[in-house]
Amino acid sequence: MEQQIENELNIPEVMPLLPVRDIVVFPYMVVPLFVGRESSIASVDDALNSKRMIFLASQKDPVLEDPKKEDIYTTGVIAMILRMLKLPDGRVKILVQGLKRGVLEEYVQEDPFYKVKVSSIDEDESPVSDLKVEALIRYVKDQLARAVSLGKPMLPDLLAVIETINVPGKLADIIVANLGLKISESQEVLEEKDPVVRLDKVSHFLTREISILEVQQKIVTDAKGEIDKSQREYFLREQLKAIRKELGDDDDLSKEVEEFENKINKIKMPKDVKDEALKQLKRLSRMHSDSAEATVIRTFLEWIVELPWGKFTKDNLDLTNAKKVLEEDHYGLEEVKDRILDFLAVRKLNSKMKSPIICFVGPPGVGKTSLGKSIARSMGRKFVRISLGGLRDEAEIRGHRRTYIGALPGKIIQGLRNSGSSNPVFMLDEIDKLGSDFRGDPSSALLEVLDPEQNNAFVDHYLGVPFDLSKVMFITTANYLDPIPPALKDRMEIIHIPGYIEEEKIKIAQKYLIPRQIKENGLKDGQIFISNPMLSFIISGYTRESGLRNLERLIGTICRKIARKVATGEDKNFSISKKQVVKFLGPEKYFHEDELKNNEIGIVTGLAWTPYGGDVLFIECAKFKGKGNLLLTGQLGDVMKESARAALTYVRSIAEKYSIEASVFEETDLHLHVPAGAIPKDGPSAGITMATGIFSLFTGKKVKKDVAMTGEITITGKVLPIGGLKEKLLAAKRMGIKTVIIPKKNENDLVKLPKGLKSYFNIVAVEKFDEVIKVAIEDI
DSSP: OHHHHHHHHTOOSEEEEEEEOSOOOOTTOEEEEEEOSHHHHHHHHHHHHTTSEEEEEEBSSTTOSSOOGGGBOSEEEEEEEEEEEEOTTSOEEEEEEEEEEEEEEEEEEOSSSOEEEEEEOOOOOSOOOOHHHHHHHHHHHHHHHHHHHTTOOOOHHHHHHHHHOOOHHHHHHHHHHTTTOOHHHHHHHHHOOOHHHHHHHHHHHHHHHHHHHHHHHHHHHHHHHHHHHHHHHHHHHHHHHHHHHHHTOOOHHHHHHHHHHHHHHHSOOOHHHHHHHHHHHHHHHTSOTTSHHHHHHHHHHHHHHHSOTTOOOOOOOOHHHHHHHHHHHOSSOHHHHHHHHHHHHHHHHOTTOOOOEEEEEOOTTSSHHHHHHHHHHHHTOOEEEEEOTTOOOTHHHHOOOTTSTTOOOOHHHHHHHHHTOSSOEEEEEOGGGOOOBTTBOHHHHHHHHTOTTTGGGEEOTTTOSEEOOTTOEEEEEESOSTTSOHHHHHTSEEEEOOOOOHHHHHHHIIIIIHHHHHHHTTOOTTSEEOOHHHHHHHHHHHOOOSSSHHHHHHHHHHHHHHHHHHHTTOOSOEEOOHHHHHHHHOSOSOOSTTSOOSOBTTEEEEEEEETTEEEEEEEEEEEEESSSOEEEESSBOHHHHHHHHHHHHHHHHTTTTTTOOTHHHHHEEEEEEOSOTTSOBOOTTOHHHHHHHHHHHHHTOOBOTTEEEOOEEOTTOBEEOOSOHHHHHHHHHHTTOOEEEEEGGGGGGGGGSOHHHHHHOEEEEESBHHHHHHHHBTTO
């Protein structure tokens, strides 16, 4: 019979292959397919141009867009294309009918589409006479009927056709094609050549399906029972309510409604908010107190009456007192303090002014968060802080809609309720670490919160009514600005807080850190003394940071060691010596002289900016026999790679001027490395450093070890300005470097530097690269 069909249809031995995904096509199955891949469309066209025959085989991974030979199952179905329709979007819709199984023997063609040699699998379709097989056929039909009775969707016409089939292979194929199995399970059935074994596998799948349907039906029945039970309980509660009313018992809900009404009328909330609150209260009064909806409305009303509508703390506009408070809590940071005093001065003259939106940007440990607390204390306002680090859900800012179980207002409204004031100092910490995913983008939600023109009517999704945030003083903090979206950045006044120089750290330690650690470790005032030279030794030998966190940790370690001595009976005052510092903290971790001991060829000291402060980079250059290639290592970003190429181009352009043979560039490969290799680096400020290293390498002249530099270079030798100058100078100071080369256009940035920092350095401002090498290269 199979051979007869093959002869009648004249199935070719070689035919195009169409990889299909999300479906396994069986013999006798008529199914529409949408074809979108160019190679697949070419396969269809080839089939239509010949005998309309095509080999359908399923992909092992349906996600793959361009499946290879090993990604396609070898057992499939030889099918005939009945119809073809071209769609407006370029795809093709075809209607195919599975004819018979086939096994892919070899790939005859791979490009532009797969063409394969297929051997068809013959199968006996005559009715069976074996009693065991007949029993299996009847059992499978009964199983299918049972599955349909439990709710398995199956077309009546299909069931009628199945009743007439007495061939095991054909019955198995038709049932499994409509059972909705996984791709791997359907493929397992398709690959089974023995019809009886195939039908037995289908029987096992039907048994599993019936078990799932029975559990599903039980869940539905139980849920219906719960609903009936709830209705019965509601009826009984209503009867109990009527009985209590007849007995004259107090109605708790009426009391609750009355309390809410008194609070709503007492609070000075806007008219539209009051109207909404009274509307929800009226709904509550008509509900049963135990209903789910009543709980939602009750929680909403509790939030409404607990928010600080019209409640403001009075600003302390005494500028002298505010300055005194700021000076008590923080050393330095003059720009920040001036901005706060300016705000208070304008507030004193214009009480209706809008609060500023300030963003403190600086490395960790410089006091951004504690500064917010000091600002609140100096102004006499409440202080609220929330951390935005890792926040990914927009609802954390705007709140959840009341339709969700467990819904709550966003963190802004929650913070205002906790503060009990409508004009607190509200700190949004780590704004540069916001995330986003399928739940929304919190940074977009903050656009309304941090816009003085919009936040006077901020609508939280949970409340659904506007709340005025225009009197709130928002302060945000960030380690660096790059991750903050431009639209959000535009709404904030950026104030940079760079790191501290050593003299500032010593004063801060003596005034704040040491007294705090003495108190926290249970010591008495004056029981421990750390001199300025010892603090300088700790700072230079054990820390390399822009802020103060690690320094405070080290002071805390010393205090704990002294506390241990005091606890064991040594009740005396301790003056910390260098020997004790080494004993308590271990040997020194950082040395100025261990980096570059001598002037060397091809090694240059560069200055870099990082989100955590300034840093020193030692750029190394080496050359070896080659063909003029440039090798860059050290995880450099695209900008630094372009700087390196520009630096090499410029050095080649001045080769003749400095007696460098032109041929050396063609016969030598150059390797430029920026340690440490595990840390990614990028930015437009290493150009002159790279150029100096390359120049030193090809001239054979040494670079001075005590000279650091920063600046970008062009291919004509101009030195371009850079950012983060103060942070870079602080890094140079930590390394003990005194001569620093900077771009001429950065001289204006020196005005804002502390006098102590400027006087420490010999700063050389340059416009051209020729000026750089005169300072940095020996004997030039």
